[in-house]
Structure formats: C-alpha cells, structure tokens
Amino acid sequence: MTEAAERFFEALPSRAAEVLGGLADGTLQIDLGEDHRTEHWLVRMRPGSVQVSRGRGPADAIWYSSAALFDRLISGEAQGVAAVLRNESTFSGNVVLFLAFRRFFPNPPGTRDPRETARRAAGRLR
Template sequence: MEALVEQFFSTLQARTPQGLRSPVDGVLRVDLYTGEHTEHWVVTMEAGKPIAAPGYAEADTVWRSDAELFEKLVTGESQPVAALLRNDATLSGDVTLFLAFRRFFPPSPHARDPRTMGAVGPETPA
C-alpha cells in the first residue's frame, strides 16, 4: 500500500499539465491513518505546480481518511468527492484547493465519457 501512495505523490509534478486547468496556490496536508498510526503528506502548490513530501505541516486544507481508502483513490477505484459525501473522509480548510487537487486522482476504470453515451451508430437495414 505504501508503495502506491509514494508513487502517487512522487509523480504529481509529472501529471500537472493534465491535472490542473488553472494555477492554484496553497498547502494541502493529507493525513492517512491505519489503526493508531497516522502518516502525513504535505503538498505545496505554487502557481499550480505541486511539490509533495512526507511530513507534517500547517496547511490551508487537510484531507483525512484511512490509508485503505486513499489507495482506492489513487487507483481510481473510489472518487474523493464521493468519499466525502459518504463520510469516509473529512476535509477542512480551503475547498478550492481540494477541488484542484482531486484532479490528480485517476478516473474510475469503469467511467465512460457522457458525450458518447447517447451516440448511436448508423442503423443497418434489416
């Protein structure tokens, strides 16, 4: 599990152009707990470019969830807004920063582009 989380944070900067549509500034802390242990990650975004590092720091926004849920987020198995609505995670602080950060999570592998849902191919005569 830790390897997935580390890989997610270490590749944030490489995925910035596709992740962010506008520059965002701020500090987001991700608190991941497993039982009594909490792991902290700090993501500093300056001009929309993220720099992530393990550790604790004061932050504009704090995401808190169990480590298992976060693993599902980084694999696209779950979505961050849905996790918040289910109360599986908590968020405090600047929501705008979180809304920008959530773009770094992959889409669900079962997601389909809504623009293609209503598309019908040419009918073939019977």
C-alpha cells in the same frame, strides 16, 4: 503506507501541468491513517505545478483519509467527494484545494467521457 500510494505522490509533480492548469494555489496537508499511526504529506499546488513533501506544516486545508480508502481512490475504485460526503474521510479548509487535488485520481474503471459518447451517437444520426 503502501507502495501504490508512494508512487502516486512521486508522480504528482510530473502530472501537475496537465491536471491542475490554473485551478489551485495553496497547500493541502493529507493525513493518511493506519493502525493508530498517521502519515502526513504536504502538497503545495500552484497553477500547473506541485511540490510534494512528507510531514506537517502550515496548510490552507487538511484532508484525513484511511490508508485503505486512499488506495481505493488512487485505483479509481472510490471517489473523493463521495467519501467525504459519506464521512469516510474528513476535510477542513479551502475546499478548492481538495477539488483540484481529486483531479489527480483516476476515473472508475469502465468510465466513459459523456461528450465522446454523445459525439458517437451524433455521428450515427447523420
């Protein structure tokens, strides 16, 4: 497990209120594989809050990713849904939990909110 991933999981509870809102209610088990070894994380999401622990347990969904891919996700260099669609990671269970969890990942570097771009363009037209 990389230090960046450790920091990411440690920061989840403090970011939950701004990121989750009322989107998710359940437990997501995240399995990160590296060199024939898998680390397990349980992320219990409730509206506006998150509890994180290490280990396996009863979960509403399970997401598997390589540790290297997860590092790219937490740096904004990769996108979670695209990784699943390309079969770089796997997911089973309640898809709402995965979709809510991916909101914790940053946007790719240089990404702009299209609404802000439209507002600027509309301001120039006046």
